[in-house]
Amino acid sequence: MYSQGLIGADTATKETAEFLAEFQARIDAEEKIEPNDPMPQAYRNTLIRMIGQHAHSEIVGMLPEGNWITRAPSLRRKVALLAKVQDEGGHGLYLYSAAETLGVSREQMTEELLSGKAKYSSIFNYPTPTWADIGAIGWLVDGAAIMNQVPLCRCSYGPYARAMIRVCKEESFHQRQGYELMKSLTEGNEDQKAMAQDALNRWWWPSLMMFGPPDSDSQHSDQSMKWKIKRFSNDELRQKFVDATVPQAELIGLTMPDPDLKWNNSLNNGAGGYDFGEIDWDEFWRVVKGHGMMNKDRIRARKKAWEDGAWVREASLAYAAKQKANAA
Ligand code: FAQ
Numbered sequence: 001m002y003s004q005g006l007i008g009a010d011t012a013t014k015e016t017a018e019f020l021a022e023f024q025a026r027i028d029a030e031e032k033i034e035p036n037d038p039m040p041q042a043y044r045n046t047l048i049r050m051i052g053q054h055a056h057s058e059i060v061g062m063l064p065e066g067n068w069i070t071r072a073p074s075l076r077r078k079v080a081l082l083a084k085v086q087d088e089g090g091h092g093l094y095l096y097s098a099a100e101t102l103g104v105s106r107e108q109m110t111e112e113l114l115s116g117k118a119k120y121s122s123i124f125n126y127p128t129p130t131w132a133d134i135g136a137i138g139w140l141v142d143g144a145a146i147m148n149q150v151p152l153c154r155c156s157y158g159p160y161a162r163a164m165i166r167v168c169k170e171e172s173f174h175q176r177q178g179y180e181l182m183k184s185l186t187e188g189n190e191d192q193k194a195m196a197q198d199a200l201n202r203w204w205w206p207s208l209m210m211f212g213p214p215d216s217d218s219q220h221s222d223q224s225m226k227w228k229i230k231r232f233s234n235d236e237l238r239q240k241f242v243d244a245t246v247p248q249a250e251l252i253g254l255t256m257p258d259p260d261l262k263w264n265n266s267l268n269n270g271a272g273g274y275d276f277g278e279i280d281w282d283e284f285w286r287v288v289k290g291h292g293m294m295n296k297d298r299i300r301a302r303k304k305a306w307e308d309g310a311w312v313r314e315a316s317l318a319y320a321a322k323q324k325a326n327a328a
Contacts, residue, residue, distance in 0.1 A: 007105045013038040027228050032158035035101035043227055046220065047157050048102050049118075050229065052109045055095035056120035060113075060298050062088045064128045065137055073131060080177050081134060087170045094167065098159040114303050122284060123210050125292030132185055132192075132199035138178015140200075140207040140245065146171045147241045148211060151231035160229075179248065186252045193253075200249065201257040208276075209284045211238040217281075243273045 013019065023040060026033065033039055062085050069085065072078035096106045112118035123141055128134065149168050155161040185196035212218055212234040224230040232240075242261075249256055260277035267273030286292065 007100055007103055011041075011044065011103050013040065015040055024226075027156050027226075030228075031156075032161065033156050034158045042223070043229075044102050046224060046227070046229060047160065048099055048104050050220075050224075051095055051099040051102070051160055052104070052112070053119050053121070055092045055099060055109065056113045056118060057124065058088045058092035058095060060120045060124045060302060061141075062092075063298055063301055064124055064126070064294075065134055067128050068131060068134050071131070072134075077181070084138070084174050084177065087174065091167045091170070094163040095160075098163045101159045110302075110306060114299065114306060116290060116299070119288065120298075121210055122287040122292065123206050124298060125287050125294045126202065126206050127294055130195050130199060132182070132195040133203070135178050135181035135185060135196065136199035136203040138174050138176075139182050139248070140178070140203050141210070142171045142174040142178060143245060144207045144210045144241050146175060147237050147244070151237075154228070154231055156228040179252075182254070183252045186254060196252075197254055200254050204257050205279060205283075206287075208238055208242070208279055209287075211235075211241070213281065213284070214279075239267070239273060242276050243268070246274050 019038070020040060023038075023043075033043075065081060065085050065088075069078065069081055072081050096109060099109060100106060109118065113120065123144075128137070146168055149164050149171065153161055153164040153168060155164065182196050182200075185192045215221060215233045215235045218234050221230060221233050225233065246256060246261065258277045260275065262275045263272060264275045265272045267275070287295070290296075
């Protein structure tokens with residue numbers, strides 16, 4: 001997607017007060033920051049952390065759904081699921097490329113994922129024991145991802161913002177196929193309806209956790225919003241997601257697993273919205289710190305894929321060296 005000439009380059013910038021003020025003025029004027037532009041090291045590091053985490057999430061996120069490709073109940077469902085999982089792999093690749101424009105290599109990012117230094121989204125540490133989980137992931141997980149990523153299309157860093165445009169279009173298709181799958185189950189027999197409700201019960205709260213800790217505990221939000229990397233806070237996006245999703249559940253006859261869910265006319269500056277129950281933040285931090293149900297399996301699978309693919313990387317490098325030698 002972009003030149004990788006910046007990997008390992010000396011990108012240090014003299015961060016005088018004047019430079020920082022000029023940089024902030026560019027951000028405030030809604031100018032896009034591009035790979036060769038000078039930028040504060042902290043801006044660069046924030047983006048490397050966030051885009052890297054996002055890329056890892058897309059790649060690890062292929063695993064829970066990949067689990068069902070061979071067992072999809074019809075050819076139509078198998079084709080849609082296969083295409084969706086493949087799309088997520090593509091998103092990971094655009095995002096690794098976007099991060100590489102900041103001077104970090106994909107190898108480095110992968111090593112940080114495998115060593116546990118780099119994070120990926122908490123949501124992918126939950127298991128997918130039933131077919132309805134595939135519907136719930138598309139509907140809720142892709143739904144939450146879109147809510148978070150549409151504002152990222154306006155992120156101040158050009159390569160990330162541009163990558164997000166296509167990603168959001170594809171996530172939108174994923175959300176619809178998931179919701180349609182859930183709708184079909186709710187129109188089926190009692191067992192199928194119960195399977196859909198059970199999947200909603202298990203995925204609802206973890207989906208709300210995807211938006212990150214409450215604003216009061218979000219260490220990066222203030223600075224990221226000042227730099228216009230983030231456009232909305234974690235709690236603002238979570239509220240938008242709840243307000244959009246509750247009516248969708250009602251439409252297909254499913255019940256949200258939250259007894260405290262209640263319409264409140266005074267939310268959203270008087271436009272109304274839903275009050276919802278307390279999120280179990282202890283569970284969130286347990287999962288983020290590596291103690292969720294599937295953390296070990298996920299990293300084991302990624303480690304195996306990285307090791308099994310070593311020969312492909314070596315062969316590509318050998319081929320590139322041969323081409324270069326032939327050209328010379
Ligand atoms: N899981 O200060 P904040 C998808 C960490 S893609 C794990 O609020 P920030 C597509 C955070 O990193 C889903 N860790 O952080 C798909 C930080 O730790 P650090 C991924 C989390 O960055 C669908 C600490 O907590 N999307 O689903 C989580 O300002 C279906 C403090 O947090 C993106 O990555 C979490 N949920 O806000 C694929 C979007 N939340 O790094 C397959 C881009 C927070 O200091 C199938 N990222 N943490 O060690 C973002 O928008 C932001 O990074 C947030 C967090 C909103 C995730």
